[in-house]
Amino acid sequence: MFVEGTTSEVLRLPQLHWRNPMETKVPEKVVVIGSGPAGWSAAIYAARAALRPLLFEGALSAENQEAGRLPMGQLTTTGYVENYPGFPPGDMRNYLNTAISEDRLYAVPEEVFDDSATQRGISGPALMELMRRQAEYFGTRVVSEDVVDVDFSKRPFRLIDSNDDVTLAETVVVATGASARWLGLPSEERFKTNGVSGCAVCDGAAPRFRNRPIVVVGGGDSAVEDALFLTKFASQVMIVHRRDELRASKILAKRATDNPKIEFLWNSKVVEILGDDANGVTGVRIANTASSDAATKEIEASGVFVAIGRRPNVEFLHNALELDEEGYIKRPIPFRTNTSVPGVFVAGDVGDSRYRQGIVAAGSGACAALDVEKFLLEKSADNS
């Protein structure tokens, strides 16, 4: 399920600076921004279409660590990815050892290669390394910087990165993903690998949550959907919400209130997640948000699912693309990856508030690369 503490180790490693200064003067055919499943998949398809993609994977900076958007995407924050097709449990040790290049093995926690671990399927960090490797194998050039500003007002587009370099691009795929909002408690950080999760669909079926009480934090659609989903596994699901009514849609709220396994703890906030190293999460301490009474109470729980929203990673765009009311990149043409700017395409969670799964992000990355190819073909036909 979870793998511990790779982030701080990774932060100490030297960053990769792929850069040919002369080349920035010539527009790239396609630049992919983002290093989750959507970005790597877009790069694989674009590379195989001979478009020589340049991919910005993000920087290993303390700022990115704080914001929860370190390179290689959200799946690196989870242990085992059990629902990505093609990776059933099995002895994957030899495959991983040969498929992931030696200079990148540092990014995969050692325990992933243990016998017991490989029997559980693919780990999040290993899956991401395989995608990166595949994209590089077909010719993707990777820059370990953030894109910090863009000019999409005319083609070729201009991208400025965190090393102050300028890249020109005929087309761009934005695949910068989203970052989960967390409570910000030290105890939450401590148990993120051992009972605290930001994804019910991904982690809810794990043995540690079965037939035991679980806490869900939040009051919107995501929290209620998570709670309903978790009733399949847990003995009881307690929704801890700061207010005295849900923000979720009426129909979802009714489903939750009608469900005998769901209990509501209104006007409450989690102030500490309780547990120990051996057992992980064992409960939460909650306080009342509606009174000045400082008293707190403890509730037993085997896990805490934080569902207080997600933040699409769009700051660097500085409004260069139209966003929807939740801040996700708008896709004006249904089932297409086009954005409000012709030549700029979107893939993955940054343009998807609904599905938010690795396989969906990877699929949309492939679609974006195919849309890029078509766009460039049409442009070259126009110019001939």
Ligand SMILES: Cc1cc2nc3c(=O)[nH]c(=O)nc-3n(C[C@H](O)[C@H](O)[C@H](O)COP(=O)(O)OP(=O)(O)OC[C@H]3O[C@@H](n4cnc5c(N)ncnc54)[C@H](O)[C@@H]3O)c2cc1C
């Ligand atoms: C705890 C957790 C567990 C999960 N488990 C599963 C699971 O088991 N199965 C599943 O299918 N899904 C799971 N998901 C959901 C899945 O991780 C996401 O749907 C998927 O990663 C989205 O992929 P993406 O490519 O859109 O973006 P992301 O994975 O979010 O990656 C985007 C990356 O782009 C980079 N980036 C951001 N901004 C910039 C910039 N300005 N310049 C350059 N680079 C930038 C960052 O490094 C960022 O990490 C889980 C999510 C979480 C939070």
